[in-house]
Amino acid sequence: MRAVLTRFVYAPDGSQLIIAAGLRVLVYDTTDGAIIQPLKGHKDTVYCVAYAKDGKRFASGSADKSIIIWTSKLEGILKYIHSDSIQCVAYNPVTHQLASCSSSDFGLWSPERDVLIKRWPRPLKWEYFRSLLPDVSITMCPTCFKMFHSEDYELLVLKHNCCPYCRRPIDEPN
Template identity: 85%
Template sequence: LRVYDLAFKPDGTQLIVAAGIRVMVYDTSDGTLIQPLKGHKDTVYCVAYAKDGKRFASGSADKSVIIWTSKLEGILKYTHNDSIQCVAYNPITHQLASCSSGDFDCYIVHLYCCLLH
């Protein structure tokens, strides 16, 4: 599998990897695969963890961004008009920015209390 991006959980216990059409979650203490996450229909290009470690996001060539919980559940999915090239969490707030390749649109998603747990 081709790896496009990876990110450590802020506490260092997990590593998420954008590999093929999946997001792979690894335990950093021994390198074991915890779970491959299914949800994207095309190549996953980018991943990012929120500073508090309670969620992370993945962006794909399928034009979608998925926000995942620390329990590895997809809780929110939204789309752009083109392939997602980057995702980044604001280190101060609970905002997620995502950008696509075909246009210069950047979306900022506000995550409210119901998504934080």
């Protein structure tokens, strides 16, 4: 059975509840709970919604790799595409820029310029590194089975003839 993702957000004035449900974005009136309008535009499951703090617009992101920006009057005014399913959208509460990201890229949309201002390729990729530390030899006490650096162990055995942890003499049988 596949889990159903449902995300929702209130309009800043509390008058509307926006819900991502299946292929649609549903808009409810919070005073009486009536559906105002189902919004169509996405071709796959809608994963996330976000409302701008100024209350002028909200955005929805979908598995169809698209972001749709809607006005508070429920009109789709802009659609832009990412290279993978949209994972999250969020409005900056000060500048009202919309940040959106998928698993492979990230975008910022500015309402003043009405354009996507930055789009970065995925910044992370797998890299393997070799340790720059010299190889360290490890020794284990035959009595307490604790492990430590061989040179430290040998130094303590030479000085005190015992394990640095259990203090049992090394020549003594278990």
